Amino acid sequence: xxxxxxxxxxxxxxxxxxxxxxxxxxxxxxxxxxxxxxxxxxxxxxxxxxxxxxxxxxxxxxxxxxxxxxxxxxxxxxxxxxxxxxxxxxxxxxxxxxx
Amino acid sequence: xxxxxxxxxxxxxxxxxxxxxxxxxxxxxxxxxxxxxxxxxxxxxxxxxxxxxxxxxxxxxxxxxxxxxxxxxxxxxxxxxxxxxxxxxxxxxxxxxxxxxxxxxxxxxxxxxxxxxxxxxxxxxxxxxxxxxxxxxxxxxxxxxxxxxxxxxxxxxxxxxxxxxxxxxxxxxxxxxxxxxxxxxxxxxxxxxxxxxxxxxxxxxxxxxxxxxxxxxxxxxxxxxxxxxxxxxxxxxxxxxxxxxxxxxxxxxxxxxxxxxxxxxxxxxxxxxxxxxxxxxxxxxxxxxxxxxxxxxxxxxxxxxxxxxxxxxxxxxxxxxxxxxxxxxxxxxxxxxxxxxxxxxxxxxxxxxxxxxxxxxxxxxxxxxxxxxxxxxxxxxxxxxxxxxxxxxxxxxxxxxxxxxxxxxxxxxxxxxxxxxxxxxxxxxxxxxxxxxxxxxxxxxxxxxxxxxxxxxxxxxxxxxxxxxxxxx
Numbered sequence: 001x002x003x004x005x006x007x008x009x010x011x012x013x014x015x016x017x018x019x020x021x022x023x024x025x026x027x028x029x030x031x032x033x034x035x036x037x038x039x040x041x042x043x044x045x046x047x048x049x050x051x052x053x054x055x056x057x058x059x060x061x062x063x064x065x066x067x068x069x070x071x072x073x074x075x076x077x078x079x080x081x082x083x084x085x086x087x088x089x090x091x092x093x094x095x096x097x098x099x
Numbered sequence: 100x101x102x103x104x105x106x107x108x109x110x111x112x113x114x115x116x117x118x119x120x121x122x123x124x125x126x127x128x129x130x131x132x133x134x135x136x137x138x139x140x141x142x143x144x145x146x147x148x149x150x151x152x153x154x155x156x157x158x159x160x161x162x163x164x165x166x167x168x169x170x171x172x173x174x175x176x177x178x179x180x181x182x183x184x185x186x187x188x189x190x191x192x193x194x195x196x197x198x199x200x201x202x203x204x205x206x207x208x209x210x211x212x213x214x215x216x217x218x219x220x221x222x223x224x225x226x227x228x229x230x231x232x233x234x235x236x237x238x239x240x241x242x243x244x245x246x247x248x249x250x251x252x253x254x255x256x257x258x259x260x261x262x263x264x265x266x267x268x269x270x271x272x273x274x275x276x277x278x279x280x281x282x283x284x285x286x287x288x289x290x291x292x293x294x295x296x297x298x299x300x301x302x303x304x305x306x307x308x309x310x311x312x313x314x315x316x317x318x319x320x321x322x323x324x325x326x327x328x329x330x331x332x333x334x335x336x337x338x339x340x341x342x343x344x345x346x347x348x349x350x351x352x353x354x355x356x357x358x359x360x361x362x363x364x365x366x367x368x369x370x371x372x373x374x375x376x377x378x379x380x381x382x383x384x385x386x387x388x389x390x391x392x393x394x395x396x397x398x399x400x401x402x403x404x405x406x407x408x409x410x411x412x413x414x415x416x417x418x419x420x421x422x423x424x425x426x427x428x429x430x431x432x433x434x435x436x437x438x439x440x441x442x443x444x445x446x447x448x449x450x451x452x453x454x455x456x457x458x459x460x461x462x463x464x465x466x467x468x469x470x471x472x473x474x475x476x477x478x479x480x481x482x483x484x485x486x487x488x489x490x491x492x493x494x495x496x497x498x499x500x501x502x503x504x505x506x507x508x509x510x511x512x513x514x515x516x517x518x519x520x521x522x523x524x525x526x527x528x529x530x531x532x533x534x535x536x537x538x539x540x541x542x543x544x545x546x547x548x549x550x551x552x553x554x555x556x557x558x559x560x561x562x563x564x565x566x567x568x569x570x571x572x
């Protein structure tokens with residue numbers, strides 16, 4: 001099986017998807033390390049799993065609901081407590097519009 | 100006479116009842132220990148203000164003085180792993196990016212511990228976000244093993260285990276996604292439980308991998324462990340993955356001897372390369388139990404060798420999703436402040452979930468997870484519990500593994516499969532190699548904590564490994 005070798009372009013693309021600003025040094029390091037780890041995952045190709053159902057909930061719980069009734073929430077002041085970037089009881093975010 | 104800070108919870112409660120010491124004295128003895136040793140050990144990221152703690156302690160002393168009804172953990176000093184949201188206390192997950200975060204609510208487990216009367220003495224150091232098995236990935240400073248300060252205490256609940264082992268508190272909470280309660284318990288000679296997935300509520304506990312995270316704790320012995328479990332376990336409306344199954348009264352049945360117990364030894368956990376002394380110590384533990392009437396059977400868990408690859412696809416995938424919320428908007432600093440290991444896992448997980456790769460990696464790993472779970476289910480058709488080493492060696496030295504991420508990941512080989520299967524596992528001290536602790540796991544079917552506690556309790560009646568204390572403290 002071919003060895004996994006991520007390109008710099010691929011690493012940059014992943015970083016963009018992950019919204020992670022990386023330095024050039026980090027990109028180089030992750031290119032090596034990620035390729036190494038992804039290569040190890042090839043081991044799973046040994047297993048025939050077409051007829052095996054995937055497990056996402058390991059104790060078999062399904063459709064756990066509560067009644068659709070309003071409940072008290074945290075007061076607004078509490079929710080805003082952990083940032084200084086607020087305005088009129090709202091969180092302030094970076095602009096998404098291009099100038 | 101054992102100083103109050105080194106007593107078990109059971110002994111401390113008796114001591115308080117018999118007025119051998121007060122809660123104030125108990126708290127002071129823990130704080131004194133923290134003052135003396137925590138500069139070296141670094142078990143705590145935050146210690147609660149002394150005045151506040153003594154005020155709480157005085158209130159409990161008054162309650163006891165009036166003969167009022169008290170909770171199961173009244174006056175008992177407990178440390179919380181820093182993933183546990185604690186109202187008004189800094190909760191950093193061991194990470195610089197949220198070093199200023201102070202939650203405005205308690206996680207359900209913290210609420211239950213407080214309602215039982217526990218005194219929260221502080222927040223324990225950890226591998227940032229739970230990413231690690233040694234404690235070296237803390238964004239602040241690595242915790243050191245009280246048994247040998249040049250060695251790791253295990254992770255990611257590194258501070259929790261070190262704090263209990265060195266007498267800084269009487270119990271500590273932790274989380275276990277792939278080793279993180281059992282490994283530090285093993286490395287620090289403590290009793291640690293990884294409960295069944297969903298046995299204990301995850302609400303308010305900063306999530307690592309939501310389909311694997313379990314909420315456990317570290318204590319000095321099995322009785323204490325069962326006592327705390329009785330407080331924390333049980334369905335929570337705020338955690339839809341928490342189990343509606345009733346919680347057994349673990350203490351009621353803990354000293355009942357089993358009528359017939361078959362212990363399975365998974366041959367994949369006793370490979371030829373397993374260090375001789377670890378094998379010897381573990382097999383001796385088996386002998387202790389067979390001496391008490393248990394029988395033994397060799398079993399196979401054939402998909403064990405695929406567990407690490409499966410784990411390291413699923414977990415980083417779920418991590419990349421859970422850490423997406425740390426964007427500097429409602430709390431925390433911006434994303435470049437994440438540590439190296441967090442970035443690495445986010446990158447890995449983003450890749451394995453991305454378009455074109457999701458089926459080959461994440462979906463494939465989910466199917467392999469089913470095969471691994473089935474291995475355990477089939478084993479439990481033949482035996483009641485499994486017994487295996489917790490780690491194929493003694494606690495390693497700081498710096499020994501940190502440069503090779505893959506090497507570090509592979510040290511969880513005896514641990515991760517259990518998380519993939521959602522089964523409970525109890526770490527018990529079972530011996531020493533050159534004064535370094537060795538632990539073993541008792542693994543059971545889902546929701547068999549009651550049986551694990553019975554067997555563990557019996558084991559601790561027949562041995563006293565768990566009573567040993569590190570010389571340095």
